[in-house]
Amino acid sequence: MEIGIQGVEGSFHNEAASSYFVDKEIAIQPFHDFRSLAKSIQAKTMDYGVMAIENTIAGTILPNYALINEYDLKITGEIYTRIEMNLIAHKGKKAEDLDQVFSHPMALLQCADFLANYPQIKLSEYDDTADSVKMIRDKGLENAGAIASKKAAEIFGMDILDSNIETNKKNYTRFLIIKSRMNGHDQVPQKASLRVITKHDPGALADVLLIFKLNGINLTKIQSMPILGKPYQYAFNIDVVWEDYDNYKDALHALSAKAELVKVHGEYKKGNIPTV
Numbered sequence: 001m002e003i004g005i006q007g008v009e010g011s012f013h014n015e016a017a018s019s020y021f022v023d024k025e026i027a028i029q030p031f032h033d034f035r036s037l038a039k040s041i042q043a044k045t046m047d048y049g050v051m052a053i054e055n056t057i058a059g060t061i062l063p064n065y066a067l068i069n070e071y072d073l074k075i076t077g078e079i080y081t082r083i084e085m086n087l088i089a090h091k092g093k094k095a096e097d098l099d100q101v102f103s104h105p106m107a108l109l110q111c112a113d114f115l116a117n118y119p120q121i122k123l124s125e126y127d128d129t130a131d132s133v134k135m136i137r138d139k140g141l142e143n144a145g146a147i148a149s150k151k152a153a154e155i156f157g158m159d160i161l162d163s164n165i166e167t168n169k170k171n172y173t174r175f176l177i178i179k180s181r182m183n184g185h186d187q188v189p190q191k192a193s194l195r196v197i198t199k200h201d202p203g204a205l206a207d208v209l210l211i212f213k214l215n216g217i218n219l220t221k222i223q224s225m226p227i228l229g230k231p232y233q234y235a236f237n238i239d240v241v242w243e244d245y246d247n248y249k250d251a252l253h254a255l256s257a258k259a260e261l262v263k264v265h266g267e268y269k270k271g272n273i274p275t276v
C-alpha cells in the first residue's frame, strides 16, 4: 500500500504512518506540503494519507480542516503520538552559538518557551522537522540549528544539543488517516467526524448540541471554520464518540432534519490516547 505523508523519513508523520500501519506492507511517499498531499489523495494516487490535525501544545492545524473540506477527504482512522522535540545542530555547537533555527511551524510553536531563552536565534519555518535537519547539514549552515526527532538527528548524522525541549511533556499530536472514499466497516465504528452548518437562528447550535445530549453522544472536539464566500458565517467540525452505534445513527438522523448541512467525513475506530 502507498501511504502519502507530509515530510521525509525521520519526520513525525513518518513515525505516525509506520505505527498506524504497523502490520501492513507499506511504501511511504513524502509530500512537501499538506495541499499536495490532499490533492494526491483525492486523485487516488495514494491508498491512504496521514495528516496531522491537532497538537496538545500548539493547537489545531486549521488549514487542514479546510483541505479536508475542499478535497472532500474521508477520515478512516486516527492515531495519537507522543512528540519529543530536540535541538539539533552540527557537531561541537552549543545553543548559544546558533543564530537561526529551522523547523515545521507546529514544532517551533511547541518549543516556544525553550526558544525564548535564546533571543538571538531567528526562527525560520521549514517544510518539515526532519527535512530542516537535512537542509542545515547539506548546506553546511554551521550556525543554524533545527528542531526535530531523535531519529532525524541519527539519520542525518547531526548532534542533539538539547532534548525534550517541548514546553510541556504531555505533548501529543493527533493524526488523521485519510482516503478519497469511505471504507466499508470491518468492525462497528466508535467515533465520527462531522461537518455541520446550523441555521442562522437563535439557539440553532444549542439545538444541535441537545440532539447529541439526548442520544448520549459525547463530543470530543468542536471547531468552527469560516465558510468560504460567506463572511462571518461558520461551519462546525464536530468529533463525537458513543457507547452504542445506534444512538449515533439516531442522532445523525435527527441532526439532518435540524441543521442546514450535515456531512459525515468519517466513521472509524477511536485511537488510543497515550498516557506518557
Ligand SMILES: O=C(O)C(=O)C[C@]1(C(=O)O)C=C[C@@H](O)C=C1
Pocket: 006, 007, 010, 011, 012, 013, 014, 052, 055, 061, 083, 104, 106, 107, 127, 128, 129, 130, 173
Ligand atoms: O515536521 C514534521 O515532522 C511533521 O510530521 C509535521 C508535524 C505537524 O504537522 O504538526 C507533526 C507532528 C508535530 O506536531 C510537529 C510537526
